[in-house]
Amino acid sequence: MRWFETPSFDFIRGQKIAYLFSGTMIVISIVAIFGLGLNYGIDFRGGKEFVFEFDQPVDVVELRAELTEPLGTGNAPEIKLFGSDREILLRTDAEGEIDVVRETIMSTFAQLYPDATVTVEKTDLVGPRFAEDLRQGALYSIIFALAVVFIYIFIRFKGWYFSAGAIAALAHDVLIVLGVFTLMAEFAPFDMSIDQTIIAAFLTIVGYSLNDTVVVFDRIRENSIIYKTMAFKDMVNKSLNDTLSRTVITSVTTLFVVTVLFIFGGEVLKGFAFALVLGVILGTYSSLFVASSLVLELQKRAMKAKAKS
Structure with missing residues (x-):
């Protein structure tokens, strides 16, 4: 110095x-x-946010396309890799109980990756008024x-x-x-x-x-x-x-x-x-x-x- x-x-x-x-x-x-x-x-926008971890690499483009219809929002959910190619951050404004939405997402994962093990790392829910x-x-x-x-x-x-x-x-x-x-x-x-x-x-x-x-x-x-x-x-x-x-x-x-x-x-x-x-x-x-x-x-x-x- x-x-x-x-x-x-x-x-x-x-x-x-x-x-x-x-x-x-x-x-x-x-x-x-x-x-x-x-x-x-999710804090300022409202909706539901999930972080999932797979035991194998995933394709976020494929996931986004396949989840649009099951979630029924009319808009593709926001999905991006979260640190690695095995973790994803998913945000959606899908209606319904958060447990129901999570099960819908998990069911879609099971169809796309039947041999994969998926872990839910994080779940958040924020109402629009809040x-x-x-x-x-x-x-x-x-x-x-x-x-x-x-x-x-x-x-x-x-x-x-x-x-x-x-x-x-x-x-x-x-x-x-x-x-x-x-x-x-x-x-x-x-x-x-x-x-x-x-x-x-x-x-x-x-x-x-x-x-x-x-x-x-x-x-x-x-x-x-x-x-x-x-x-x-x-x-x-x-x-x-x-x-x-x-x-x-x-x-x-x-x-x-x-x-x-x-x-x-x-x-x-x-x-x-x-x-x-x-x-x-x-x-x-x-x-x-x-x-x-x-x-x-x-x-x-x-x-x-x-x-x-």
Whole structure:
């Protein structure tokens, strides 16, 4: 880490490149979210969800085609491999008792694979009204968290541009992760649906990214007292360099932990861990290139407006 003992990187110079990269990623994410739609899990969509394990490889295309008629929904059930070619995740909005639906599915499996042994690993049932309430609750929790962060930053640093920069960076991280989940939902080898676990990951990302951002803002405030004659742009850049060692060490160690969780945590935790991996990377990037750059830009505009008045 000697490379980070006395760093002198010009982060502000990369401001335009960072804006271009972030802007592109945000546009792609928004188009994906509104174009493809969020891939809600059973928690937020309602219906029935099963995880089955076979003792031999299965063909999900064949299963999807054969189960459409027995389930009687008019729509093919959502089926994807769940970690291996012997495990599947099946979602359906078929009507009827969950035990009856499960037996219908098992009967179809027995016809297609008469020699196979099938184990039911997981069964979930969520009503549509409850799913709607959960969706609203999840949305409100994220909005409330961002609102509290805005007020906290505003009071602590006594500048609206600090609050705006922090909120923009947090929204940037969550939106891009959400876009990645939407784009990868159809072909990912593990479940990437948006459920309560992923909402918990989003709130964790908000906390992690905020922690990094506050450390940088604290150093900016300290340097503004020590170096009163220094230009605000140079002060921001110096503050980023002063905290770089801490930022890198924290990010690398956290990334190592969540990567281990992703690899060895099992199929149920893969979506959660993957969201955290993306969140740590984006949180570090946004603290260095998004939040501080926005603070600099907004402070410059605030000073110009104040001068004109």
